[in-house]
Amino acid sequence: MSESSQKIKVAVSGACGKMGQEVIKAVNEDSNLELVAAIDVCNLGKDIGEIVENKSCGVNISDNLKESVKNSKAQAVVDFTTPDLVYKHTKEIIECGARPVIGTTGLSEAKLDEIKDLANSKKIGTLIAPNFAIGAVLMMMFAQKAAEYMDNAEIIETHHNKKKDAPSGTAIKTAQMMSEAQKKFGKDNCAETETLKGSRGGLTESNIHIHSVRLPGFVAHQEVIFGGKGQALTIRHDSFDRTSFMPGVVHALKEIMKKEEFVYGLEKLL
Ligand code: NAP
Numbered sequence: 001m002s003e004s005s006q007k008i009k010v011a012v013s014g015a016c017g018k019m020g021q022e023v024i025k026a027v028n029e030d031s032n033l034e035l036v037a038a039i040d041v042c043n044l045g046k047d048i049g050e051i052v053e054n055k056s057c058g059v060n061i062s063d064n065l066k067e068s069v070k071n072s073k074a075q076a077v078v079d080f081t082t083p084d085l086v087y088k089h090t091k092e093i094i095e096c097g098a099r100p101v102i103g104t105t106g107l108s109e110a111k112l113d114e115i116k117d118l119a120n121s122k123k124i125g126t127l128i129a130p131n132f133a134i135g136a137v138l139m140m141m142f143a144q145k146a147a148e149y150m151d152n153a154e155i156i157e158t159h160h161n162k163k164k165d166a167p168s169g170t171a172i173k174t175a176q177m178m179s180e181a182q183k184k185f186g187k188d189n190c191a192e193t194e195t196l197k198g199s200r201g202g203l204t205e206s207n208i209h210i211h212s213v214r215l216p217g218f219v220a221h222q223e224v225i226f227g228g229k230g231q232a233l234t235i236r237h238d239s240f241d242r243t244s245f246m247p248g249v250v251h252a253l254k255e256i257m258k259k260e261e262f263v264y265g266l267e268k269l270l
């Protein structure tokens with residue numbers, strides 16, 4: 001078998017976006033990965049290497065996901081597009097027989113369940129990861145551990161002001177993981193009235209308040225604040241740069257090839 005046929009053939013959907021461009025660079029830099037397709041709605045027909053790194057890489061941009069995946073024989077497809085497209089894209093990737101590695105956030109629980117059923121029935125390894133930064137995954141794990149001992153907690157997440165969904169997928173996932181350790185937070189809080197609607201943020205089933213901040217200059221940041229008698233514990237993670245997500249994406253591409261089922265969260269592949 002030649003060296004190139006042993007490499008994992010990767011397609012990138014949302015290739016011209018902020019995350020997509022970083023993925024293109026990360027895939028091109030890894031000797032075990034081969035970029036075979038780039039999908040986006042802008043720069044159609046142009047070489048993605050010219051757009052991202054000012055040097056040709058022989059992969060032209062197409063806007064047809066299914067056709068690109070099939071024609072290029074991509075084995076895995078990374079998707080960083082938009083919340084309104086991610087469900088359709090994930091299903092299409094699975095139907096083409098490739099493994100989805102999904103970073104796009106905004107999928108509802110019902111849609112996640114449908115994707116899980118489809119991936120498991122077709123035995124196609126499928127990863128949906130609300131956060132690919134290893135530090136953020138650790139932050140979620142530490143928050144879950146702290147939740148075993150402290151039952152008053154709120155989450156504040158801050159992102160750039162072009163983010164389309166709120167709260168972030170990371171905040172939702174963190175709250176879910178904390179709820180596995182503690183069923184009800186803030187049990188002793190008094191009854192409260194919001195004089196300005198939304199002041200207390202979004203409320204999860206387990207009573208964790210999530211506050212979303214959107215400001216230019218930021219990338220992706222989150223604080224989980226625990227309060228107890230006479231003490232507070234803050235667990236914080238900052239992604240200052242989109243390169244923070246790339247080691248996780250590259251790791252996921254390699255690990256998902258060994259899976260035949262649905263996986264939610266990068267921590268399951270570490
Ligand atoms: P972005 O810069 O807006 O990139 C999205 C790209 O998708 C754009 O180039 C967009 O093109 C393109 N697109 C639109 N329609 C498309 C279609 N039908 N097929 C293929 N591509 C299409 O956004 P971003 O900052 O890269 O973020 C993308 C997603 O990743 C968001 O949901 C964000 O929350 C998430 N995210 C996840 C992580 C994680 O670790 N999981 C980290 C950061 C961000 P146009 O601009 O021309 O519409």
